[in-house]
Amino acid sequence: MTAAADQSTAAARRLLLVHAHPDDESIGNGATMARYAAEGAQVTLVTCTLGEGGEVIPGELAHLTADRQDGLGAHRIGELAAAMREVGVTDVRFLGGQGRYRDSGMLGVPENDRPDCFWQADLDQAAGHLVTVVREVRPQVLVTYDERGGYGHPDHIKAHRVAMRAAELAADPHYRPELGPAWRIVRIFWNRMPRSVLLAGLRAAAERFELAAEPEDVPGVVADELIDAALDGARFADRKAAAMRAHVTQITVDGGFFALSNDRWQPLVADEYYQLARGEAGSARPLTDLFAGLPGIGATGIEA
Numbered sequence: 001m002t003a004a005a006d007q008s009t010a011a012a013r014r015l016l017l018v019h020a021h022p023d024d025e026s027i028g029n030g031a032t033m034a035r036y037a038a039e040g041a042q043v044t045l046v047t048c049t050l051g052e053g054g055e056v057i058p059g060e061l062a063h064l065t066a067d068r069q070d071g072l073g074a075h076r077i078g079e080l081a082a083a084m085r086e087v088g089v090t091d092v093r094f095l096g097g098q099g100r101y102r103d104s105g106m107l108g109v110p111e112n113d114r115p116d117c118f119w120q121a122d123l124d125q126a127a128g129h130l131v132t133v134v135r136e137v138r139p140q141v142l143v144t145y146d147e148r149g150g151y152g153h154p155d156h157i158k159a160h161r162v163a164m165r166a167a168e169l170a171a172d173p174h175y176r177p178e179l180g181p182a183w184r185i186v187r188i189f190w191n192r193m194p195r196s197v198l199l200a201g202l203r204a205a206a207e208r209f210e211l212a213a214e215p216e217d218v219p220g221v222v223a224d225e226l227i228d229a230a231l232d233g234a235r236f237a238d239r240k241a242a243a244m245r246a247h248v249t250q251i252t253v254d255g256g257f258f259a260l261s262n263d264r265w266q267p268l269v270a271d272e273y274y275q276l277a278r279g280e281a282g283s284a285r286p287l288t289d290l291f292a293g294l295p296g297i298g299a300t301g302i303e304a
């Protein structure tokens, strides 16, 4: 066993996050990652593409886009590394290795048909790469998107499908035993944004900025009653903001707000919300800890 693997299985609590592009993890889970890393849990991020198809905000980096030098993917590897330093996450991986799957672009663009894009990837082959990670890290908790990928981006939908399929395959002892002993993930959460929180934040954004985002611009928005876990991000709000700022080509942060390349401002919400897709939440819903009440994990996170 390598030193890294040894360390990853030594932590009692192990969290795996599966995301589509560099920046999604900081926007959706920056405070969650910072919290669990600070508490000594193992936090593993798997990002499925390099985000090669993204737009670029700063004019001096505009040459990086796919239609010019096509250097954005390589650049975003560095942005992701910087962001993860801000939240203290050291285990960062790309599905199948760096550049294995290319950004598919927004739904309906010609890039969706490129044979090397993530949208076109064979589902079980892509999931197989993730099974390797699951069986090595043995996470109790997986965080990813819902079946719409939160808001319909092909890479987000595909990340959902790959994560859910990998969870199933990893638990099957007959599936590729050479990848390690079968491992069953206890809880799977989907990233969510409660509608009331978003609407309040968008009203505040509209008062301060010329152009505020619409609710449809924000992924994972659901009725408040559907929230199964709500994590207080106050202590890690500055870490989350710093991680988002590290994605220089993608995000502009201004106080408690941020904008993507469409220049529509939305609230930078430090608290992070989840809906439970697999497993039990117990009676204390909404959970304030994704690991709360899991067998073998005490209140302090020490393996019982």
Ligand SMILES: [Zn+2]
Residues within 6 Å of the ligand: 020, 021, 024, 153, 156
């Ligand atoms: Zn994305």
